[in-house]
Amino acid sequence: MWKTLLLVAVLVSATAAQAATRDQLVVTPAWLSSHAADKDLVILHVGSADGYAAGHIPGARLVDAKLLQVSSPELKVEVPPADLLQRQMESLGISDNSHIVVYNETGEFQRATRVLFTLDVAGFGDRSSLLDGGLAEWKKTGHALSTEAASPAQGHLAPLNMQPKVVTADFVQSHAKAPGYDLIDARDAIFYGGMVAKMTGDGHIPGARSLPYTTVFDSDGKLKPAGELKALFTAAGVKPGDHVVAYCQVGGQSSAVVFAARTIGIEPQLYDGSFEDWSRRKLPVETSNAPGK
Numbered sequence: 001m002w003k004t005l006l007l008v009a010v011l012v013s014a015t016a017a018q019a020a021t022r023d024q025l026v027v028t029p030a031w032l033s034s035h036a037a038d039k040d041l042v043i044l045h046v047g048s049a050d051g052y053a054a055g056h057i058p059g060a061r062l063v064d065a066k067l068l069q070v071s072s073p074e075l076k077v078e079v080p081p082a083d084l085l086q087r088q089m090e091s092l093g094i095s096d097n098s099h100i101v102v103y104n105e106t107g108e109f110q111r112a113t114r115v116l117f118t119l120d121v122a123g124f125g126d127r128s129s130l131l132d133g134g135l136a137e138w139k140k141t142g143h144a145l146s147t148e149a150a151s152p153a154q155g156h157l158a159p160l161n162m163q164p165k166v167v168t169a170d171f172v173q174s175h176a177k178a179p180g181y182d183l184i185d186a187r188d189a190i191f192y193g194g195m196v197a198k199m200t201g202d203g204h205i206p207g208a209r210s211l212p213y214t215t216v217f218d219s220d221g222k223l224k225p226a227g228e229l230k231a232l233f234t235a236a237g238v239k240p241g242d243h244v245v246a247y248c249q250v251g252g253q254s255s256a257v258v259f260a261a262r263t264i265g266i267e268p269q270l271y272d273g274s275f276e277d278w279s280r281r282k283l284p285v286e287t288s289n290a291p292g293k
Contacts, residue, residue, distance in 0.1 A: 022263040026223055027129045029141045032057070032101055042098045042152070045135070046112045047105025055145035057103065057131075057138055061092050061152055068118045074280060077114070077251045078272055079121050082160045089122065089160075093152025100124060103131035103138070109221050110213055110252045113259040117270060120262075123161040130259065133222045166272045167245055169281055175245065176207030182238045183208040184246040184268075186254035187275070194287030203287035205247065205278055211236040213253040216260035229264050244268035250276050 035041055036059065045052050045060040052062040067088050070080045080088065094100060100119060104112035112130060119128040131138065139145065175181045185192045185208040192210040194203035204210070215232055218224055224232075238244055244266055248254035251272045261268045271277075278285075 021265060022226060024126065025129055025259070025263050026132050027101060028132055029138045029143055032131055032138075033143055038099070040095070040097045040099055042092065042094050042100045042155075044092065044100060044102045044115060045105060046102060046115050047135075051105040052149075053147060055147055056105075057135070058144065058146040058148075059150050060103075060146075061150050063092065063102075063115055067092070068115055075250070075273055075277055079118055079166055082122075082162050085118070085122055086157050086160050089119075090155040090157055093155045094124075094157065095155040096158055098124075098127065098155065100128045101131055102128065104134040104221075107134075107136070107221055109134060109217050110256040113255040114252050116259055117165070117255040121163050121165045123163055125163070125262075130223070133220055136221060165269050167269045169271070169273060169277055169283065172205060172245060172247070172271050172278075173283065175243075176205060180242055182236065182242045182244045184211045184236055184238075184244060184254070184257055185209065186211060186213040186246050186248040186257040188212050188214065191249070194285075203285035205275070206284055206286050208247075208286075209236040211246075211257055213248065213256040216256055223260060223263065226264050229260050233261065233264070233266065238266070242266075245271055247271035247274040247278075250274055 032043070043057055043060040044063045045056045046063045049062065049064060056062070068080065068085070070078050070084070072078070079085070102112045102115050102119075112134065116128050116130060119125065133140070172183065176183045183205060185204045189210050189212055191202065192204045192208070211232055216224055216229060223229075244261055246254040246257045246261075246268055247270065251270060251274045254270055254274060258268050258270050
C-alpha cells in the first residue's frame with residue numbers, strides 16, 4: 001500500500017513540476033498586464049518597425065530581423081557569438097536580473113520562439129517567457145496598445161554563460177540514427193517527403209521524423225495543451241528520456257518545436273544550420289514519407 005502511495009506522490013510531484021515549467025515559459029495577457037510595472041520586466045515586440053509604430057504593448061522594445069541573430073552568405077539565421085549577443089541584449093535593456101516576455105506581432109509565431117531560443121542559449125531560458133497568442137491575443141482580451149516608442153535604459157550583463165543548445169552537421173550525422181536520439185524535421189510535411197523542393201535540395205535528413213512546426217500551436221496562435229504536445233512528440237518517435245534534436249530549413253521553424261518540447265519537460269537542441277547547411281554540404285537526404293528510424 002505504501003509503495004502505491006509513494007508512486008502516486010511521485011507522479012503528482014512530477015506533474016506539478018511540469019505544470020510549473022509551462023507556467024514559467026508561457027504567460028497570458030492577464031499575467032503580463034498585472035506584472036507590467038515589475039522593475040525587472042522586459043517586454044520584446046518581435047516584428048517590423050511599421051508594425052511596432054502602428055501599435056505595441058506599452059513599454060515593449062522592438063526586436064527586428066537585425067537583432068539577436070546573425071547571417072552570412074552561406075547561412076541565413078544563426079545565433080550570434082557571445083560578445084555580440086551580450087551587446088544586443090543590453091541594447092534592449094536586458095540585465096542579469098531581467099525577466100523577459102516575448103511576443104510576436106503577426107501569426108508567424110516561430111519568429112518569437114526563435115528569439116526565445118537565442119535567449120535560452122544565452123543562459124536566460126529560465127527567465128524568458130512567451131506571451132500566449134501574441135499581440136493578437138493581447139488586443140482580443142481588451143488590453144491597450146501604445147504608439148510611443150520605448151526608450152529603455154542600457155542593460156548591464158555579466159559575460160554570458162552560453163548553453164550547449166546548438167549542434168552541428170557533424171553531430172547530426174553521428175547521432176541521427178543512434179539509440180536514444182530523435183532527430184525531428186520541423187518543416188511542413190510536403191518538404192519532409194520531398195514532394196516539393198524548397199530553396200536548396202528536397203527531402204529530409206536520413207533518420208529524421210516529421211513533426212511540422214505548425215502543429216504545436218492552434219489556429220489562434222496559442223500553444224497546444226501539454227497532452228496534445230506529448231502525443232505529437234510520441235507520434236514522432238520520442239520516448240521518455242530520449243535526446244531530441246530539431247531542424248527545419250534555416251533554424252526558425254524548428255525553434256517552435258524546440259520551445260514546445262521544453263514546456264513538456266524535454267530539453268532539446270537545435271541544428272542551427274538546418275537543411276540549408278546540410279544541403280550546402282551535399283550530405284545525403286531521404287525523400288520517402290516513411291519514418292526515418
